[in-house]
Amino acid sequence: MNREYVLVINPGSTSTKVAIFKNSENVLQKNLSHDLKELENYKKITDQFNYRKEIILNWLKNEGYETSQLKAVVGRGGMLRPIPSGTYKVTDDMIKDLNIGIQGEHASNLGGIIARSIADIERIQSYIVDPVAVDEFEDVARISGIPDIKRRSLLHALNIKAVTHNVAKDMNKKIDDLNLIVAHLGGGISVVPLKKGKMVDANNANEMGPFSPERTGGLPVGDMAKMCFSGNYTYSEIKKKIRGKGGLVAYLGTNDTREVVKMIEKGNQRAKLVFEAMGYQIAKEIGGAGVVLAGDIDAIVLTGGMAHSKILTDYIRDMVKFMAPVILQPGEDEMRALNEGVLRVLSGEEEAKIYEYEVLR
Numbered sequence: 001m002n003r004e005y006v007l008v009i010n011p012g013s014t015s016t017k018v019a020i021f022k023n024s025e026n027v028l029q030k031n032l033s034h035d036l037k038e039l040e041n042y043k044k045i046t047d048q049f050n051y052r053k054e055i056i057l058n059w060l061k062n063e064g065y066e067t068s069q070l071k072a073v074v075g076r077g078g079m080l081r082p083i084p085s086g087t088y089k090v091t092d093d094m095i096k097d098l099n100i101g102i103q104g105e106h107a108s109n110l111g112g113i114i115a116r117s118i119a120d121i122e123r124i125q126s127y128i129v130d131p132v133a134v135d136e137f138e139d140v141a142r143i144s145g146i147p148d149i150k151r152r153s154l155l156h157a158l159n160i161k162a163v164t165h166n167v168a169k170d171m172n173k174k175i176d177d178l179n180l181i182v183a184h185l186g187g188g189i190s191v192v193p194l195k196k197g198k199m200v201d202a203n204n205a206n207e208m209g210p211f212s213p214e215r216t217g218g219l220p221v222g223d224m225a226k227m228c229f230s231g232n233y234t235y236s237e238i239k240k241k242i243r244g245k246g247g248l249v250a251y252l253g254t255n256d257t258r259e260v261v262k263m264i265e266k267g268n269q270r271a272k273l274v275f276e277a278m279g280y281q282i283a284k285e286i287g288g289a290g291v292v293l294a295g296d297i298d299a300i301v302l303t304g305g306m307a308h309s310k311i312l313t314d315y316i317r318d319m320v321k322f323m324a325p326v327i328l329q330p331g332e333d334e335m336r337a338l339n340e341g342v343l344r345v346l347s348g349e350e351e352a353k354i355y356e357y358e359v360l361r
């Protein structure tokens with residue numbers, strides 16, 4: 001049988017996106033939703049490995065495909081040690097770090113693990129592309145204010161890099177010639193200054209920066225420390241408050257921006273205030289990113305699911321347009337970006353990186 005397809009796997013917190021590509025053509029794509037009750041049975045995200053893998057293999061079979069038709073498998077890569085941008089072969093040390101969650105737990109840690117396991121059935125190559133741990137920070141961005149804690153580069157690297165390539169192409173420029181600010185506005189928010197194509201700083205969507213549909217972003221640290229030691233919460237409850245149950249969902253009971261917009265349209269003043277506060281914090285973060293670029297900014301790009309929301313993008317645009325033109329690239333095309341990372345390697349345009357040789361610190 002001809003091996004002509006690349007299987008793309010992108011695990012999210014409650015679903016796994018899967019796609020089959022034939023060269024650049026997306027032949028089939030599906031969002032496989034998972035039973036939340038089932039997911040709650042697993043202590044760690046990586047414990048969901050077998051459960052999600054079986055669902056993916058069943059989907060493949062039900063759609064009439066065999067693993068023997070695959071030439072490669074690629075997964076969204078996770079919270080690895082800091083590494084440069086690129087396409088990586090999934091290797092043993094990488095699997096170890098994904099399983100431990102060396103920089104924390106994240107659904108994308110499952111991407112490489114599942115990709116490797118399905119690829120091993122056929123003895124074909126598995127890859128990850130531009131994982132959330134891509135690190136192009138300048139050293140000055142790593143200092144937090146307390147020596148025990150470092151500011152870390154954890155960001156929506158895959159979509160941000162893909163969007164940067166799109167914008168550069170539209171502007172007929174090379175990414176190395178551009179200074180951009182890209183704000184990925186999804187379930188989590190990454191605001192990133194790109195200096196000549198390099199992501200030299202970022203807010204770390206899990207811990208800092210603006211609040212988002214389901215995350216708190218940065219908080220007043222004194223009050224947070226008090227809350228942690230109040231005796232009212234376990235560590236795991238606090239973590240859930242910060243990521244999963246923080247942000248829009250904490251104030252308004254939904255993490256769906258479309259629902260919030262409906263509330264505002266019906267005259268809900270609290271929804272309006274909270275939504276504007278999110279826009280305000282995003283715009284402020286963009287302002288900070290502009291300072292990182294010393295005001296030399298070619299464009300500000302708004303991307304991710306929430307960039308579909310006109311009311312939000314209009315609000316942000318009004319606040320930041322004095323800095324540079326604002327470009328909208330709503331949604332994300334991570335599946336295509338993952339496939340393209342593999343195609344660049346298979347065509348010989350780029351060499352696959354080896355994690356063990358690339359770890360930065």
Ligand SMILES: Nc1ncnc2c1ncn2[C@@H]1O[C@H](COP(=O)(O)OP(=O)(O)OP(=O)(O)O)[C@@H](O)[C@H]1O
Nearest residue numbers: 185186187188213255256257258304305306308309
């Ligand atoms: N057409 C739309 N209009 C307005 N908001 C939208 C639209 N589509 C998605 N969103 C909002 O975008 C947010 C989720 O964005 P997205 O789908 O990019 O996130 P995700 O993939 O779940 O998480 P992340 O981007 O952090 O990895 C939700 O609040 C959702 O309601």
Ligand SMILES: CCCC(=O)O
Nearest residue numbers: 132154155156188205
């Ligand atoms: C850690 C950056 C990616 C995400 O927030 O999901």
